[in-house]
Every structure is written in structure tokens, then in C-alpha cells.
């Protein structure tokens with residue numbers, strides 16, 4: 018079968034067969050199909066979507082393009098959580114040790130950030146000495162010994178996705194529901210987990226800006242997971258303003274530790290508890306979400322989750338003294354206050370723009386090769402709905418340079434002060 022015929026059928030809105038998708042994915046992974054034909058396929062899919070059957074076959078082909086991690090040596094139901102990405106989203110960091118403190122094995126294979134959304138691995142690497150590149154054997158051993166590990170992709174997971182994702186990035190085809198669903202689910206299924214909670218973001222700072230589209234994406238991913246026997250559900254959560262009150266790697270580690278000490282902001286703590294309760298129920302450690310929530314709160318009160326995080330840090334080569342001494346994390350040279358120019362209430366905080374401000378400070382990568390400056394970032398003092406007086410600090414900027422004119426302009430343009438407005442509810446919907 019010629020690739021041009023496959024593209025033509027997709028362009029004409031016809032359903033591709035399993036064989037056609039197999040030929041495309043294997044041919045492209047081996048380098049036999051050029052980028053220009055794969056780009057045409059992606060654009061045709063972007064406009065015409067995929068049927069449920071095509072979606073399942075596409076995901077399976079991406080999955081089968083590489084290896085699967087075998088976690089069968091680890092006793093118990095392994096659970097994982099995946100977020101579609103959001104500003105200030107560090108939920109996995111406190112969540113993993115909280116779940117592990119309940120005796121549920123957590124084997125998380127996570128990603129790095131490109132652009133202004135930071136990845137969990139970059140945040141963890143702010144901890145001096147912390148290593149995210151473990152071999153598969155070390156990963157399994159650590160989960161067996163202490164019940165939790167968060168690492169970068171091991172071996173050869175979904176190489177087709179790696180190639181296609183890079184191509185989507187430069188062909189304006191990232192925000193396509195079947196392509197996102199196939200990309201995320203092929204990697205998650207390959208990572209060997211038994212159960213998966215998906216955190217699908219919606220709002221101005223998310224891929225899926227409209228809740229309706231976020232729901233479609235969540236339903237597509239849950240259907241793919243359940244079809245292959247994965248215990249899978251999704252929470253649709255709000256990303257109209259940054260989560261918690263920090264953006265930047267060291268700052269987000271500090272905030273994660275504060276959550277584990279019971280001092281987290283209400284929004285992020287609530288999201289951690291909501292996602293965590295679903296994970297505990299999927300792992301069959303509790304029968305109701307309320308019971309699971311109580312169990313999770315107890316891991317904070319008893320400091321068992323904090324202790325578990327310390328064990329994970331030590332096991333992955335990091336300095337666990339950061340738990341009690343944040344000055345051991347990389348620090349920026351200057352702290353500069355950005356003050357409100359008017360009084361009123363915070364009506365809007367544009368999450369993406371604040372992410373760009375943090376990236377311009379050096380906290381994120383503009384190109385894959387860029388080195389991250391872990392110490393820089395933003396600490397928000399106000400959230401949507403809060404009252405503000407002229408001259409009050411809105412944000413503390415952590416910077417290595419004193420001249421932050423561009424960053425200041427972005428921040429002031431991102432935080433709208435106006436009439437009193439309530440923030441969106443944090444949890445929009447649950448998809449089972």
C-alpha cells in the first residue's frame with residue numbers, strides 16, 4: 018500500500034484499517050516514510066479526527082513501536098497519574114509519596130517540559146543530586162524497596178510517538194484530540210502501570226481551552242485505557258489560573274514540600290486530594306472516595322508522606338535536607354516585587370503568560386538543548402477573587418538579573434484587576 022493512498026483516504030474522511038495504520042507507523046518509525054508525508058497524515062487527522070476503532074488501532078501501533086516496561090515483579094496494584102499539562106502544576110510531587118505512604122506502589126515515568134510548561138522531572142532535578150535517569154532494574158528495585166520512584170522514560174518507549182510528537186510541534190498539529198490521546202495513552206500503557214488517573218486540564222492555560230473539548234479528550238483516553246484492561250478514569254480540572262502559588266523549579270519543590278507539611282494552598286491541596294482519592298480507590302485500598310481522602314490527609318498529619326518523600330530523594334541520589342532547609346535548593350540572586358497599579362479584585366490571571374515570564378527568566382526551555390536555571394521563577398501573592406490595594410505586591414520575581422522590564426510588563430498585563438469575580442470551580446467533571 019502506498020503512503021499517498023493512506024493520506025488520500027484520511028483526507029477524504031474515510032476510516033483507516035488496522036493494516037493501513039500499521040504500515041504508516043512502522044514505516045515512519047523506521048524512516049521509510051518521509052516527514053512530508055507524515056505531516057500530511059497529521060494535518061488530515063487534525064481536520065477529520067479518528068473513529069473509535071481507528072483511535073484504538075493508532076494507539077496500539079504507537080505502543081507496539083517500542084518496548085513495554087514489565088512491572089510484574091512489584092507486588093500490588095501499581096497506579097500512576099498523568100496530567101495533560103498546566104502552569105504551576107506540581108501535583109505529582111506531593112501525590113506520589115502520599116500514595117506510597119499508604120502502601121500503594123507508585124511507578125511514575127514522567128516527562129520534561131519544553132516551552133513554558135515545566136516538567137515534573139525538571140522540578141525534581143532542582144533538588145541537589147537528584148537523578149531521574151534510572152535503569153529499568155533500578156526503577157523496579159526502588160519501587161519494591163521504598164514503594165515510589167519518579168523517573169524519565171526508560172529504554173525504547175513508543176519511539177513512533179517521539180518522532181511524531183516532534184513533527185506535530187512544528188506542523189501546528191499538537192492540539193488534536195486523537196493525536197494527543199494516542200500519544201499519551203501509548204506511553205502510559207507501555208509504562209506497565211495497572212491503574213491510571215488522568216488529570217485533563219481545561220481553561221486558558223490548557224491545550225483544551227473549552228470544557229467540552231477537554232471532556233472529549235478525557236473520554237477518548239479513558240476508552241483507550243479501558244479497552245486494553247487498564248483501570249482508568251479522568252478528572253477534568255481547571256487551568257484558567259496557575260495552580261498553587263509558585264512557578265519555577267526550586268519554588269515548586271518548596272511548595273510541594275509545604276503541601277506535604279499541611280501548609281499548601283487550598284486549590285492545589287484540593288486537587289492533590291481529589292486525584293489521590295481516585296488513585297487509592299483504583300488501587301482498591303479504599304472503597305469510597307471519602308475514606309480515601311481521609312487516609313490521604315492522615316499521611317500528611319502523621320508526616321508519613323513527608324518521610325516517604327525524603328526516602329525517595331535519598332534513593333534517587335538527592336539531598337533530603339532540603340525538606341527542612343529550602344536554602345539548599347538553587348536560589349536566584351534577586352527577589353523583586355511587582356506591585357499593583359490599581360485597587361480592586363483580581364479578575365483574571367493568564368496562566369500561559371506567567372509561564373512565559375518564568376521561561377524568560379531562565380526557568381524553562383525555549384529549545385531542547387537549553388539549560389534550566391532552577392532558582393528563578395514567580396511567587397504569586399494573589400489569586401482570582403482576591404482583594405488588592407494599589408502598591409500591594411502581586412508577585413515576587415526570583416531573578417538572576419536586576420533588569421526585568423519585559424517580565425514585569427508581562428506580569429502586569431497578565432493579572433487583570435477589576436470587579437469581584439469568583440474563580441472557576443477547580444474540578445469540572447469526573448469521567449469514569
Ligand code: URA
Pocket residue numbers: 101102182191196197198200201
Ligand atoms: N503530552 C503528550 O505526551 N502528548 C501529547 O500529544 C500532548 C501532551
